Amino acid sequence: MEYVPILVLVLSFVCLLAIGTPVAWSIAMSSFLTLLVSIPFLPAATTVSQRIGTGLDSFALLAIPLFILSGELMNKGGIAHRLIAFAKTLVGALPGGLALINIISAMLMGAIAGSAMAAASAMGSILGPEMEKEGYSREFGAAVNITAATTGLVIPPSNVLIVYSLASGGASIAALFLAGYIPGILTGLFLMIVASVWAKKKGYKVGKRSRLKKVFKTFIDALPSLFMLIVVIGGIVTGIFTATEASAIAVLYSFLLGLFYREISLPKMPRILLDSSTTTAIVMLLIGASMSMSWALSYENIPQEISTGLLALSDNPIVILLVINLLLLFVGIFMDMTPAVLIFTPIFLPVVTALGLDSVHFGIIMVLNLCIGLCTPPVGSVLFVGVGIAKTSIEKVVKPLLPLFIAMVIALFLVTYFPELSLWLPRQFGL
Template identity: 40%
Template sequence: MTFIIIGIFIVLLLIGIPISMVLGMITVIYFVLVGDSSLLESTPMRLYSGLENFGLLAIPLFMLTGEIMNEGGITSRLVRFSRVLLGHIRGGLAYVTVVSNMFLASILGSANAQAAMMSKVMVPEMEKEGYTREFSSALTLASSIVAPIIPPSMIFIIYGTLSGTSIGGLFMAGIIPGILYGLAFIALISFLGYKMNFPKSERASFQEIRKNTWNVLPAMLVPFIIIIGILSGIFTATESAAVACLFAFIVGSFFYREFNWRKFPKILISTVINTATVTFLITMANIFGWMIAFEQIPQILVDVMLGISENPFVFLLLVNIALIVIGMFLDGIAALIILIPVLMPLVTAFEIDPIHFGLIVCINLTIGLLTPPVGTGLFIVSSIAEVKIEKLMRATMPFLAVAIVILFVITYWSDAVLFIPKTFGL
C-alpha cells in the first residue's frame, strides 16, 4: 500500500496539482483504498484540529506587521541607514545589501518577499554605481535567505507548530546562525571586491549620519521589542507578533506619518489571502501526517536509518543531502509540512535537540530558494531585475557554496544554535 500511495503522490505532483490539494487527495484516496469508513468520518475533525493551535496566530500578525512597515516608510529608512554607514567602503553597496537584508529579516520573515522588495530597491542602485546586473541580482537573492533565519520567521512558526517545539526557542536559536550567514556573505564580498575592483561611494557627512541614525531609531525598536520581549518572558512568540504589529502601526502613523489609510483595506486583503494559503496547506498536512502515522511510515524509516547507522552525525549528513535535493524540487514550506511528521520520530530516536534540528531543516529548505529547477527566489529576482535565469544561476553559485558551508557548520556546531535558547531557558 505504501508504494501505491508514493506512486500516486509523485504522479499528482508531476501533473502540476498544487501541493496542498495533493496532500488532501492522497489522504482521501488512501482511506478509500483501506476501506475503513471511520477514517473518512474522522477527517473533518482532523482538518479542524490542524488549525487549533495558538502559535499559528503569529502568521497573519507577522505578515500584517511587514505590510504596515513597508507602507509606513520603516523599511526604506532601514536601507538608507545601512547605506549611510557603509556606502563609502569599497563594495559599499554590496555590504549595504547584506546588512539591509539582515535588518529587514527581523521584520518580514519571508525570503521571497524580501528578495522581491530588495531587487526593486538595490539592483538599479548597484547597477548605477558600476556593479553588473547579474552580480547585483545574485547578491540580493542570496542575502534574502537570512529572512527566515533571523526572527521572526514564518517557517519557524510552522515547524514549531507541527513538531511541538518552542517557537520562542526557535526564534532565539536563529539569531547566531543568521549573523553567521551575514558575516559569511560579507567576507565573500570583501574577497570579490578586491578581485573585481568594486566601486565605492562618497563618505557621508557626520550630520547626515546623525540625522539618519536619529531617524531610524523608531524603526529599529520593532525587532528589539520582539527579541527582548520573548527573552524576558514578558510575552510569548505569538503575543510578540501582536505587539510588533501595533508598534509598527504607531511608528508608521505617528512618528513617520507615512502610513496611508486608503491602502489599509488592500493590506488586510493581501494578509488574509497569504494567510489562507499557508493555513490551508497546514490543514491538509495535518491529515496527511495522520495518514502516514496510520501506515507506520515513520517507524519504518526509524528502523531503516538505525540499520544504516546509529551515529547521529551520519544521520544529520544524510538529512542535509536529502533536504538539499528535495529543496531543488519542492517549495520550502510545502517540503517542511510533508517531511516533519516523517522526520520527528527519527529525531527522537537519535536524541537530537528538536530546536537544533529545526534550524538545520529550515535553513536547508531556505537554501532551496537559490537552486533550480523550482527555486522560487531565482524566478522572482530574475523577473524583477530582468536577468536571464541561467546568468543569475551562474552568478549565484559562489553564494550558494558559502551558504552550504555555513549550513554544515551549524549542523555540527550545535552550541552556535542552542546558546541563546539555553541561556534564557527557552
C-alpha cells in the same frame, strides 16, 4: 505491502506536481490516495477534510496571519528605505558595498517583516536599479538579493519557526527565536564575504566612507524600526507575552510606525489587508493540507519505518545528520518551506532525538536547510521573485548565484555540527 503506502504517496505527489497541480492540492490529494491503500473511499475523504480543518485549530497558528499583516505594514511603511540608508553608512565604502548593503538590509528587513519574499521584493526594487547604475551586473544583484532575503526566515520573528514548534510537538518558540540569531547572522556574514570577493574580482565601484555624524543620523532614523525587534523578542523571551500576543503587538506597532513615517494612511489599509489576507490564505491552506499528510504518514507508520531505516544505516550522528541534510536539500528543490517543515519534522525529529540531539538545534538546521531550497528551481519562490524584479532569467543568474549558494551550504554544515551556534543564546536565558 509495507512499502506500498510510501510508493503511492511519493509517486502521486510527484505526478501531481509534474502536471501543474498547486502544491497544497497535491499534498491533500496524495494524502487521500495514500489512505485509500488501507481504508475505504468515504472514511479516507472524510479524514483528509477533517484533518485540514483541525490542523488549523491552534492558538499558536494565530501568530502567522498577524505577523504576515505586520510584515505587509512594514513593507508599505517606509521601513526598507531607512534600513538601506543605515546599512549604506556602515558598509558602503567596502568592496562590493552595494551588495553588502543589500545583504544587511535584507537581514534586517527579513527579521522585522518575517518574510523572505517581502525582503526580496523591497530590496530588489530599491537597490537593484542603483546597483546596475553603479556598474554591477543585473544578474549579480539579483543573486545577492535572492540569497540574502532568506536569512530573515532564520533571524526572528519567523513564521516558519512557529510552524516548526507546532510540528515538533512543543519546542519552545522563545528558544527557537533566540537560537536563530547566530546562524542567521553567520549565514549573512558568509554571503557578505563571497559578495565582497566577487565584487573585488569584477572591479565594481567602491563608495565613499560615511562620516560618524551621518552614521548616527541614519541610525536614529532606522531606530524605531529596529526597536520593534527588541519589543517583540524581548517580550517573548522574558515571558511578558506569548508569540501570538507578540504578533498582535507587532501589528499595532508597525501600523503606528507607518503613520508616524507618513507612509501609511487609512485609504491604503484595504489594499494592505487584502494582500495580507491573500498571503495568509495560501499559507493556511498549505498548513492544513500538510497536517493531513502528516496524519496519513503516521497512520501508515511511515515515519517509524524511515526512522528504523536511517538508524539501521548508522548510529553515528555525523553520518545521520549528513544524510538528513542531503535529503532536506533535495526536498527543498521540489517543496515549499512550510509543508516541508510540517511533513518532515515528524519523520526526522524522532531519529535525531534518539541520537541525543536537541529539538531546538534541529529546528534551526531544518529551517536553514530549507532556506536554500527557496533559491533553487523549480519551486524556489524567492528565486522567481528576485529574477522577476531584476527583469532577468534564471539561466543568467545561476553563475553568480552558485558561490553564494555554496556559502549558504557551508554555513548550514557549521550550524549542523556545532550545536552551540544555535543553543548558546537560549541557554543564556535558561531556555
